[in-house]
Amino acid sequence: MKYFIYTLIFLAVVFIGISFQAVDLNNLLEGDSGNALIVIAACLCVIVLMSILLVSRTIAKKHK
Template identity: 45%
Template sequence: MKIFTYILSALAIALVIFNATKLDFTNLLEGESVVALITMLAALCALLLLQILRISKAIEKKSKH
């Protein structure tokens, strides 16, 4: 489970970096930049959820002992 969350986190970070290169700062809310912004937001949400999952698994592990 731990390796799986790290792989997904790496993929989400790669998505954020890739989409950051697709941004057109002069027209952020037009064309391909909107898609890049939405994808970056989705990847950041995925990172947040994976972090919550890691923390909850750590709490679960400590509460069992």
């Protein structure tokens, strides 16, 4: 399960990199830039949630 979580985090970072290339700083909320910002926000959420899951699993192992 740990490797699956790390794989999801890695894929989220890759998607952030790909989506950041589509962002047009002059028109942030129009066309592909808006979609790219949504993807970046979703990937950041995935990274935060997977980090919380890793920490909670570590804490659970210490209490057993």
